[in-house]
Amino acid sequence: MDRYTINREVASVASGKILLCTDDMTNHQVIIKRIRHTLPMDKEANELKIHRHLSKLGGHKNVLMLERDFLENGYDHFVIEYCAKGELFDVVASAGRLDTTVAMNYFEQIVSGVQFIHDRGYAHMDLSLENVLIDVHGVLKVIDFGLAVPIYECQRNAVGKYFYMAPEMYTGQMYDPSKSDVWSLGIMLFIMLTGNPPFSQANMNDAVFEYVSSYGLHAIISSWKIEHLIPKFAMDLLDKMLMIDPKARCSIHEIRDFLEKTPTPKLIKSQGKHRPNVRSFLKNVFGHSSKKVGVWQ
Template sequence: MQRYTKESVLAKALYGEVLLAVDNVTGMKVAIKRMNLDAATSRTSIHGIPIAEDIGMEKQVNRAVSNGKDGCHPHIMRMLRDFEEDGMGHFVFEFCSGGELFEQTLPMDTMTVAKVFRQVVNAVHFIHSRGYVHRDISLENVLLDANGHAKLCDFGLATTIDERSTHIVGKAFYMAPEMYLRHGYMPAPVDVWALGIMMLILLTGAPPFARANDSDTVFLYVKQHGITSVLRAWKVLHLIPLPALDLLEKMLAVDPAKRATMHDVMHHPFLREDLHLVSLRGRKRMIVRKWLAKMRRRLHHMLRNVLPSMKNAPGVVGL
């Protein structure tokens, strides 16, 4: 750690803590994930609680996506180096001063959602192309740099893309329904589901249900009628442009065999269209909806005032 000057503790971590520090060689601010190696090796937190985080896999994935032959991805938080010292493991990352996506004001406008979500989707697609799956995609695991660019991070629950898994991991809001069935699942569709939940939260400000299993009545309704029906019932459908709604339905298909693939998501019109046009259409729909609502109120008011007098008029029958 002699190369770095600690400035503050950014967060507590399962195996240790995350530090804000200055690299004395480059002068750059960095984030250092500092982990107790005994706890990490035994897969228990520093308080002795068993956990699923695997720092070996985390290191492997970070190296693969940060220092591969094609270089680092612009929307993945880059690991600059890693080392061990005095019984502690250290991952040194670029510092993202914008904080977590979770901390941003929600819901976001359509144009911002399309921009940020496109960046996250590109990052996930890159990870999949390298043979890994994240399995813990969430607003908390997307950071923003000083320019507002999204950076996917935290690969402690990652696995290889072709390895069938039985592990129930991730955050409850984002976990795919097949995880709860205990029949085993292929991991790539799990990332697509989590992306769908993330996109929905960005657009509406809230997750659609607590967990994607049959113990949750809202999930059961989605399972039977689709996500559009729930959004209509909640009266938030107007917040979501049609291309985004179509993408949500495809990403949140309960059956993983019918769910959109990462290739489908990458090439969907919502992410391929000009962002200004997506936003403009969303604003136009809002204007039209408000105008129609105003006209309906005026018509209702007019009929309420006119019809009583018409009922007493000669020749008017059945009103």
């Protein structure tokens, strides 16, 4: 740590601390995740392995960069780039929802980062607005690879934050992790455009999901009277990403192709009322924070 000056503690975690530091060699601010050295098969070790792999040869501008890591005094230190504007979740929650042009610009950046992760051989498995940071220049960075898995290995466990989780995760059957990432991206886009998730959980215990399963996503959007918040091109894309059958769901490359062929029109801000912002909606309707994570074996 001789190279770094600690500015303040950002957060405490179970096995250590997250620190905002200044790199005395570059004079740039960085985040250092300082955690107790652990066994090679735990979540932190998995995240480090994948983060190293993704950061090789310069990484990708929309994936959080691991600048270096080192072991000192029984603690692992992960030095990562600092994103001064914080979580995308908080930006959306503060605004209530995003205008189409902003939402689509953000979404394109996220998709670019996720495509890079997929092309490097991994599915993220925990995509959410909380796991995207924004740097001082407005560039979005996908973060948190602790649940990531090899993209060609089918999975059975249901992992992630409840309302981002794909419906196939609840079946107990094997599923394609790349398609579950696409579902999560669809939920993220829906929240950015409308300010709310479409349902609490993507299973038949959720009344809204059951309704969508029977009548389609358009039906619930119409009943909520929020058609004006989702332009036709965005609705077409949501339909492709939120297909309940994962075999019919589009791939990350098909999303990129769609975005490249579809210019984003400018949106005039609506003066009409819209439903409460995502944080209060989750608290009042679903009875839990979006921070809650479910993991079932």
